[in-house]
Amino acid sequence: MTKTLITNALLVNEGGTQEGDLLIEGDRISKIASSITADDSMTVVDAAGRVLMPGMIDDQVHFREPGAPHKANMRSESIAAVAGGTTSFMDMPNTNPTTTTRQAVADKYDRAAGRVAANFAFYLGATNDNIDEIRALKIDEACGVKVFMGASTGNMLVDRAETLDAIFRDAPGLIATHCEDTPTILANEAEAAERYGETLTAQAHPKIRSAEACWLSSSMAVGLAKEHGARLHVLHLTTAREMELFDAGPIESKRITAEACVHHLWFSEQDYERLGNLIKCNPAIKSTTDRAALRQALLEDRLDVIATDHAPHTAEEKARPYVDAPAGLPLVQTSLVSLLDHVNDGWLPLTTLVHKVCHAPALCYGVQERGYLREGYYADLTLANLDATTTVTPESILYHCGWSPYEGTTFRGRIDSTWVNGQLAFDGQQVIVTDGGQRLRFAA
Known part of the structure; x- marks a missing residue:
């Protein structure tokens, strides 16, 4: 089972923010705490104060x-x-x-x-x-x-x-x-x-x-x-x-x-x-x-x-x-x-x-076990940097249609990583896992 430890993050969840660490094991969030000790089985990602959100x-x-x-x-x-x-x-x-x-x-x-x-x-x-x-x-x-x-x-x-x-x-x-x-x-x-x-x-x-x-x-x-x-x-x-x-x-x-x-x-x-x-x-x-x-x-x-x-x-x-x-x-x-x-x-x-x-x-x-930073929930996560910028250029556009109404706009904010079901799918430069999506499940 793969393990990823995200440390020193600003966790934004359920109306509050807190500095802390989050551990992914397999496709789930296994632990959230103010500090989690790393071991050799883990890939460690230092968030360096950046926002970690669902x-x-x-x-x-x-x-x-x-x-x-x-x-x-x-x-x-x-x-x-x-x-x-x-x-x-x-x-x-x-x-x-x-x-x-x-x-x-x-x-x-x-x-x-x-x-x-x-x-x-x-x-x-x-x-x-x-x-x-x-x-x-x-x-x-x-x-x-x-x-x-x-x-x-x-x-x-x-x-x-x-x-x-x-x-x-x-x-x-x-x-x-x-x-x-x-x-x-x-x-x-x-x-x-x-x-x-x-x-x-x-x-x-x-x-x-x-x-x-x-x-x-x-x-x-x-x-x-x-x-x-x-x-x-x-x-x-x-x-x-x-x-x-x-x-x-x-x-x-x-x-x-x-x-x-x-x-x-x-x-x-x-x-x-x-x-x-x-x-x-x-x-x-x-x-x-x-x-x-x-x-x-x-x-x-x-x-x-x-x-x-x-x-x-x-x-x-x-x-x-x-x-x-x-x-x-x-x-x-x-x-x-x-x-x-x-x-x-x-x-x-x-x-x-x-x-x-x-x-x-x-x-x-009624989406089941997603949308929150909670232990036991699927590890669908986004690491965002409020202090960086994103400029939309023709080269950056990934849509099949190849254009964006925001072309030339510089946004104050950047997506640095995205995890889907525990896998690092986007590393800040490119999407590296293109088939990791699962069917959403619903309850009344």
Whole structure:
């Protein structure tokens, strides 16, 4: 059994920090103490005061497999995730073919086994006509049921009132929603096309995918969840008004939880002029006022989780005219360093960061034995340096698509090592274990 002793670390866990050592034996954390004596059987890593935290659990990614190998695949994007300090991911169902049957979910687990760098789980996608598949779902078969209450690919827009009612009444576990009102978006698109014609650019995107479109859909989701007592998790919120829908307080006491994404915490509508389609995403990046409200809601525990919604497209696809360019951006390699930059900025406490990206996703989804620095838990760990920097260059980008909206940005923070299931997967320079991910397990 391999043993790794990490010494002189600043352990960040469960709302506190302490200086200490951590011992990994096999794939588990075997001991945490103020001091652990090394012996010849151990590989010793001196953290030299750097931050040691659980690996990030990203509950919202689009790794594009199956169906879009020119954009991404599970292997390439999981490698980028591990280089960014993320040790577990939950992948969305709007693939080709869509993941809308229990068999399709099982097939994705088979695809991932033995070939991805991070731990993995998959959603069952809802449609207007697969309620029987949703009702039959067992808790550990998928991380949740994903409902696109807004535009999506293929048959995945769920817009029938009777179908939504049945899903919120009968889904056996967590329901995760993308909330935008399609009729409002279509009306806004028509108005923008008439006003701007061929001069329409991404600067109109937050007006087309408007705050009103978000509110109409997210308030409907919350209303349905309250009516049926459903377990609801609302993904990637973007507006100040939506914060009114969610209660402040500890995640353990909630049936309705909510999430922010890293790009909505970083960018604002002022960045469209510079970046255009590179930051076109759904829901749209909105105003500085909305961004400030998201940040405050995280501190108030109205927003419970931080994720990425990593959604890569090729540079050529993004270079199309605004109306033809796909929505989504690659984010998993820079998610944690962008949040470390916020810590250095002073508004985001380090313990809050760790709670929102590690503890809260584990609690939200019922992830078993991960997300904490605890003896007996899996050794999914990230060693981070708050005093170093990370500059995003073309050479540093590991995504299959080969670009990042952060290219040229220097973040105040660096990922120095990542362990996945006890193995050193990223050594600060390269990902050295690319197949060490395991299937995530869930309990109600």
